[in-house]
Amino acid sequence: MQKFYYFSKTKQKLIQIEYLNKKSILIYILIVSFLCGTTWLTSLLVDHFNTSSKSFASLENENLFLRKQLKNLYNKYHDFDIELAKLRDENNSLRIAANLPPIQNEEFSLGIGGKEFEIKSSLHSADLDNLTNLVEKLSLKLKFEKNQHEIISEKLKNNKLLYKSIPALKPCSGEIGERGFGMREHPILGINRMHEGIDIITDTGTKVYAPGSGVISSVGFRGGYGLTVEVEHAAGYKTIYAHLSKILVSEGQEISRGKLIALTGNSGLSTGPHLHYEVHHEGIKLDPTQFFFDDLVLFEKNDKN
Template sequence: MCFPCKGHKNTTFGRMAKVKYYYDPETLSYQQIAVRKRDKFKNSMIFLTAAVLFMVLGFFILTPFLESPTEKAQKRELENLKLHYELLSKRMQETSEVLTGLQERDNYIYRTYFEANPIPDEQRKAGFGGVNRYKNLEGFDNSDMIKDVTKELDVLSKQIVVQSKSLDEIVALAKEKEIMLASLPAIKPIKNEDETRMASGFGMRMHPILKYRKMHNGMDFTAPTGTPIYASGNGKVVRANRSATFGKVVYIQHGFGYKTVYAHMSKIAVKKGQKVKRGDLIGYVGNTGRSAAPHLHYEVHKNGRPVNPIYYYYGDLTPEQFIAMQKASQEERQSFD
């Protein structure tokens, strides 16, 4: 067994239990240090307190620099959401620009062509009033971002709904326009090669029988008896009989405020209630009623009032033919009826 050298204190022996000794110079021997239980408890508490303090300080100091797997996953998810938000914002901006271009074409081209009133910006871009629609989105770390994108989507959705309804209206107007264009009295009721001449135009004319000037509400086309007469536009025959003034006469209701009259026929080829299309045969030139010679008296009425038929021959007259007819119609010659 080894003994400690002179002058050493508090020396322990090899691998024995941790029992502490001190050297007593008076007795020239080693004495065991007796530790009281109270001191042991006190030392233990000091150690535990120091350990707890160290752990707490370490937690607060190191926590900002340490991330748990859950926190790392949440951070990656948040970065991913921010990226998607930026992409979504960009796409909404692009969609908004496309929609703006469509709105401009809708107002200034489509609706102008079909004679419809443009949709005001106040109606297209009106916001959402009343209660707070986005209250349930408040209280989150990114509430402002979420509310902004939700508002943009709501406004964009409303504009798309308004534009969709407008396009539905344009489609309906286009269909109606197609029907209207087919219904307009747009051709001469007698073919150019069958017509002898345009005998009298619209305006004040000398009546051939009554021998005084009176309003002539149509145009007279001279042609041999039996020359075919055609409907100048799609419509429905509302009258096909004989009158004292017009002789055998046909009235066609075209819709959209238009009506045409074909008078002094020798023979009627349609019946009341019959639907006809532009160019259909409706009768033949004659000299019936109050007429001075075989001819067709032709009238166009718009909203119940007679108008000059010359402005409705755009379907089969060249510019040169129109100018010649216009010049002839302005000559105040005697009418044929």
């Protein structure tokens, strides 16, 4: 049987343990094992805690970096929103120039609003939701402004065509006759009837110029009108030139403002050399003198473009 000893301080020597049974030995071994195990576990937990602390610190740093990135993105989008507001103001100015009503604020109430994005102690899903909403609002704004730009561009395009086409010039030199536009007594028939244009008194052979761009829709002899030229302009306008002596264009020909189209004469039912000139819009006869503009800079510029 194996012997066990312990050191006695009083006797200052090793004393043999004679009555230590196996059970006691087992308990002793378990206690020692427990103490050793506890020490090992404590050491393991400390190491794990240190490792976890390092991971936590790393996550904190990463979180802080992401928050800063979110703030930078927010600030960029906020600046972008300001630029969009400026663009909207410019578009409104263009709308006025294009003869379109300006967009009212209530028609486009998609402002970003809110205070500056703050770096909080922790990053929440709400931060990402806010940024997502911000992007969606800006996307709507971009779509809206793009649509407005297309509307304005189309209107300006139509206006440019209108400026080119509108009969804005007096077609020939000469004095406007006393029989103006409206109900008048016919000088030959002697009855009151609608005078659907004006008479420009001039000598035979006076040059007649197109007052606006268009297409020659009709040429030839037309009853009491004599030799006649008819021009279809854009935006529903039409002009008629009657009592001509010579026609210098052909049907279907495209012409621009200032194009020489005919010479005045005395053909048809006429009392003397003159040009009978009419302006129609959407089938309605209009007073041609309302289209004689003193300042033709706008029309000349558009005609050159």
